Amino acid sequence: MSREMVAVAPFRPPSAPMGVAVLGATGCVGRHLCAAFAAEGNEVVAIARRYAPQVAAHRFLPLDVAGSTSDELARVLAREGVDVVVNATLGWGEELHYTNVQLVERLLGALERLPAPPRLVHLGTIHEYGPTPFGTSLREDTEPVPEHPYAKAKLIASRMVLDAVRDGGLDAVVMRVANTLGPHPALESFFGSLAVRLRGADAATGIELTIANARRDYVDVRDAVDAVVRAASITRADPLVNIGSGRARGVRELVDELVAAAGLPPETVREQRGEVHSRGADWIQVDIARAGHLLGWRPRFTLRESMRAMWETVGADQPIPARQHS
Known part of the structure; x- marks a missing residue:
């Protein structure tokens, strides 16, 4: 083409x-x-x-x-x-x-x-x-x-x-x-929903999460x-x-970055075993050379900046669902 x-x-x-x-x-x-x-x-x-x-x-x-x-x-x-x-x-x-x-x-x-x-x-x-x-x-x-x-x-x-x-x-x-990633995430997305859960997490007990063994852009x-x-x-x-960002990152690494942006201790999210139903492949890395040549474009925001903006804006447009007590 x-x-x-x-x-x-x-x-x-x-x-x-x-x-x-x-x-x-x-x-x-x-x-x-x-x-x-x-x-x-x-x-x-x-x-x-x-x-x-x-x-x-x-x-x-x-x-x-x-x-x-x-x-x-x-x-x-x-x-x-x-x-x-x-x-x-x-x-x-x-x-x-x-x-x-x-x-x-x-x-x-x-x-x-x-x-x-x-x-x-x-x-x-x-x-x-x-x-x-x-x-x-x-x-x-x-x-x-x-x-x-x-x-x-x-x-x-x-x-x-x-x-x-x-x-x-x-x-x-x-x-x-x-x-x-970044500000105003969709609450139904993986990281948007995780941010919602972290908002309501008990600092003492934390949350359990099944995390894909994958690296994605x-x-x-x-x-x-x-x-x-x-x-x-x-x-x-x-x-x-x-x-894309041009770099594949481990999903666990991304989760840890969001936890850090939330100011929570790393052990807040405990990984549990289980099958992960995902729309994404186990490996995704984007070649962004054409975007750079054609558009003069390159990513500017770091992962830390993206997660910080996500944490600060999650729930800003839609109310965060009430925490469910067992």
């Missing part, structure tokens, strides 16, 4: 403000995208099915994109006059196909109907590649062979975007992003968002970019 793309100059910030529509604006990544684009002086319209206070600083448009027809969505985008659309939506369970695949089908159909379609930045996931051998790094030319239904659905969507670019009708980029959500903002300003470049 990359051999067909036109070489571009090193990244330069846009000279004029852009109109940016963020789909999935109320999510744990979408909220940061809205703030980052607005901080650059861009006009942001936050789009999601339901309003949430975290996008109060932006113009909000309630819209079920996956449930809209392409014609309806095209009219919305034309009315908004946006230069960039960022798809930061994702869905689990019963909404696996609806949010991850059908939404992208409707979105691509809408963009085809516009005389001057905006640039599309589609957020995929590094899990689209599937398991890889220990010690290797995931490059953009790694053949995707996902095993988990979520990763398979995201791969279908990413391939639809890449096919549209290849066919010459769309200016877009797919960004396969590693799992994120996690990137600070603020770094990932910085890469997206940069990618929004480059046209007709490589249409696929991997984003």
